[in-house]
Amino acid sequence: MMTNLFSSFDPLSSVFNMSLNWLSTFLGLMLIPYAFWAIPSRWSLLWSSLMSTLHKEFKTLLGTNNPGSTIVFVSIFSLIVFNNFLGLTPYVFTSTSHLALTLSLSLPLWLSFMLFGWINHTQHMFAHLVPAGTPGPLMPLMVLIETISNVIRPGTLAVRLAANMIAGHLLLTLLGNTGPSLQYSLLSLLLLAQILLLILESAVAVIQSYVFAALSTLYAGEVN
Template sequence: MMTNLFSIFDPSTNMFNLSLNWLSTLLCFIFMPYNFWMIPNRFLVFWNLIMNKLHNEFKTLMGNNSQGSTFIFISLFTFILFNNFLGLFPYIFTSTSHLILSLSMSLPLWLAFMLFGWMNNTQQMFYHMIPQGTPNILMPFMVLIETISNIIRPGTLAVRLTANMIAGHLLMTLLSNTGTNIPSYFIFILMFIQILLIILESAVAIIQSYVISILSTLYSSEVN
């Protein structure tokens, strides 16, 4: 029996007293090799088209210093997108709705960007602290504000992904729990609303993976 509404985001799936919740995150590594040996079909052609568009867009954002770094962000986009869609299936653990996973992706990326920037482009990193045209009296405040905004970047990336994934799942759960307490002629209306919410969540899954990868690319372009 569910005693806490938020326990739906951490179900007790286990076998031989081993927690199997996070194994759903590893399913992407099972489906990935299919692209290398499957006969090309419409889905693979469409997916390759999306990857090429993302590669060109990331390369434009990063400039001439990309040097293959765009594949890191394409892999990040693919991983988040797969896990977001996987969470829409019933009885499957939504790993992207947990700060443990989202922080484990955003924090190492941010640390790598900061270390690379301060070790190789120290002068440029100082330039980012003070925007051009800032009055002398406001320079200490701008340095403080820019430092704080830079430090909280991995947290904002993680919370953005987690909050958006939790909000939709929580709303669908609340509506589905009311199905036993409403008259039968309202069931069809409830089913229609749930279908609309699933479509909305599918769009959110795509948008959030795109936003996270784009913001990571922009953060990377600042240190080059």
């Protein structure tokens, strides 16, 4: 029995005090070499088409002509969507519902953008702190607001992804725990609700991955 609802997200399994739950993040990496020698399937062709579309869109958002600059953000999208879908598998640890992973993705990205911008485009970064057309008396206040909004960006990226992933899993867990106490006539409704929620969670897994990657791309485009 769970001591509380959130204990279902605790990394419990361990060997020599080392958590094994995070190994689920690397399970799918064993399947990647298969794509290099196998005949492309419809799924692989669909994935290649999706990656090409994301590459073109991220290139537009970046607004730069640097070749290969979108590979980072397409890779981040691939990593997050892979872990999101892996977490929908029963009895598999959902790594993207923890701030340990989401902050590890957003904080280094944001920090690298800031260092690059302030070192190479200092005047451009200062200009971003005061929007065009701001009255003189409001400039100090706007600088403070823009600075705070800039500092909390990695936190909002991480919390948005983790909160959206954990919310759906909590709802699925709550509904699943009510199954043993329901009558047989209501089990079909519970099963239908669980299937619909699983479809919704699949959509959320893709959307949140895209939102994380797209916002990271926008933040990178602002420092150029």
